[in-house]
Amino acid sequence: MTKNVRVRFAPSPTGPLHIGGVRTALFNYLFAKKHKGSFILRIEDTDQNRYVQGAEQYIIDALNWCHMPFDEGPNKNEKFGPYRQSERKHLYKQYADELIASGNAYYAFDTAETLDFHRKDHEAKGKTFIYNWHNRLKLSNSLSLSAEEVKAKLNAGDDYVIRFKSPQDETLHLKDIIRGDIKIDTNILDDKVLFKSDGMPTYHLANIVDDHLMEISHVIRGEEWLPSLALHYQLYKAFGWETPEFAHLPLILKPTGKGKLSKRDGDKLGFPVFPLEWTDPKTGDVSRGYKEDGYFPEAMVNFLAFLGWNPGTEQEIFSLNELIEAFDLKKVNKSGARFDPDKTKWFNHHYMQEQNNDVLAELFKPIVNEKLNVIQSESEESHNEISRQARNDNDIDVNYIALVIGLIKERATFVSDFWALSHFFFTAPTSYDEKASKKAFRNGTKELMGELKNIILRIDEFTVIALQKDIKSWITSKEIGFGKVMMPLRLALVGALQGPDVFDIMFMIGKAETVKRIEKVIDLL
Known part of the structure; x- marks a missing residue:
């Protein structure tokens, strides 16, 4: 790859970061590091009505917890800054004006009531209303009005939007790294709104302008943005800019495999869908996080990597560095990836064993x-x-x-x-498993436990090896089955027939505590 790789993760601060967003960030991060490029965080907060206090810091904290720190972003290495779209809004109007000047966009003055009337009229006729070449000359915009009328409306402060002028009777040939060649008939495209009279751009314009100005080489994003690909390609062409390469990641599906994974699925089936715990600042409602539920970040990164990507080998356990080395966008699947809560636990169990x-x-x-x-x-x-x-x-x-x-x-x-x-x-059992007790405590058990206590008291070097040697030798000399001693001994120490090796338990809790627990069982018997 000859071009300088620069990718961006561009979430909106409207709440906690869904693990689908974390997966998108991960794939961007892996791709950037694989190609010695830059991983950029851009906060797309143009919709101030949906802005949630604390969401931006949550996003940064989540990336850091997953060991995916951004190279450029808010308050960090801001050579293409600012990295919050709300702080860049002075840039967008000039590009919207440039599109109008080149004939690729136009002013539209249609009221909400007018557009609603047309939608309902089309629905009544069994049709779908699309604002494009088919009807734009019949509506109130700078293509149907005279220059004087447009100027008068602008001077009067009438509300307007700036719409992209989609071409008629053309076929777009688009490329996606994951999905290959895509053909789009422009006649089915609507004239998307790019800019509003309140001075704020829509996602489409701000996204393209920022990607260009930040020299983004590859746009790696979720499948839900695939319908916008045609518009974004056309915008690059209209500006005369080089188009980045696109890769649209598959959806993360419910455990059933049907439909997109949502918070409701996690609530219903008992697993989190956010990396970190989130407290809603308005309601105080708390949503579970993988960190607080006891997952290791390495486990989360490992299982997220396999949601849509396959290395083509049998290997499942990858460190972050191994993921970077193995990652290839061409090995990302087109079809949705089913989320498996049990598999996430399997990964966490593995990383538990690796922990110090x-x-x-x-x-x-x-x-x-x-x-x-x-x-x-x-x-x-x-x-x-x-x-x-x-x-x-x-x-x-x-x-x-x-x-x-x-x-x-x-x-x-x-x-x-x-x-x-x-x-x-840490503490002696206060009760004993009833079923296990009936199995372990029989006639003669009390006497055996008394003899065992005396054996233990005579052991000077209280080590696992010494305990094994002396107790096993005594049992052998008695010519009785090991279960007659070891089962009641385990019950005395644990309260149930479970746990690690009995001799390890005895060594850990010490001679005095071991004897005390045996004496308690003898008293009960």
Whole structure:
């Protein structure tokens, strides 16, 4: 690729960033970095009526969380700035005037009532009203009015819009990197509004002007913009500018595969559709985010990359650098990509195993403290030495938590799963699984547990190896099945027949706590 690659992600700050927008940003980012180019953030806030306070910062925070920082954008390396369209509105009028001067656009003075009348009239006749070559000479615009009439209306301050003059009886030959060659009959195109009398451009004009002035080489955007491609091509031609290359990404579909993924789907099926948690500034309603739900950014980026793109290999796990190396727009599919919530969890489970246990311990520590504080508040006396030590948030040993995580994390998908998998490392069980108890506690169990306690008390070097050696030797000498000892022992330590290796648990909680839990079971028996 010889041209200098410059791509832009251009969201509107009208609310939280949908993961479809994050996927668009990701593909732009990957393409830019693959070709040693620039990834630009432009905030398209021309529609001030829909502007939402905090949305712009949310977009920036989401990109940063996904490890996709922009190279140019608001308050950063603004060599083509400003990067908010509301701060560029002084630029657009001159380009709208230029189109009028070249005959590619015209003033239209039609009132909303007039246009509504024509729409309803066409509907009554089973037709669709399109403002274009077919009827524009019958309407109130600078093509049907005299120059004097147009001037008088402008001087009088009449409301107007500037419309693009779509050609008649032509066939446009358009190119899209993903979808190939596209043919469009200009007779079906309407004369889109480019500029309004309130001094603000529509998306179409501002988008083209900004892409040109910012020297955008490739426009990579969602499929929903495909119907605008014909107009945008024509605008580049009308200005005499070089057209960037276009690539329209497939839709992200509902888990059923039918229809575009929406927030309602996430609410219904229990998964977020936004990267970060969002609080609506008007209503106070909170929408879930992938970050707050416990997803790692690496997992989110990995699964989003596969929504519409396929490397052509069996590999599914990609680091960001590997994605950059492998990414190719020609390997992006045309058809929609079905969103699979279970697959997102699969990715997160993988990245959980890759995480450093010390890092996970810092994330899990507040949960441990909270749980232990609740236990403390529910009991006048502490349950055991570990929970006593943990009563003060600063007392709990994060290194101990890291060791616990190393024993249980392979069964976890989220940090929030850790407590259910590890609570017995921090506090003694207060109840025992009823079904497991009937299976493990039999005639003679009480006596066996008493003997086991004495064996444990005699072990000087309380290590996993020593515990395995001495306890297994004792069971063998008794000529009994291992289950007769190991099942009630696990129940005593955990409260259920689950968890990591029993000897690991004993070593972690220590001799005194192990004996104490066995004594509690003996008393119950």
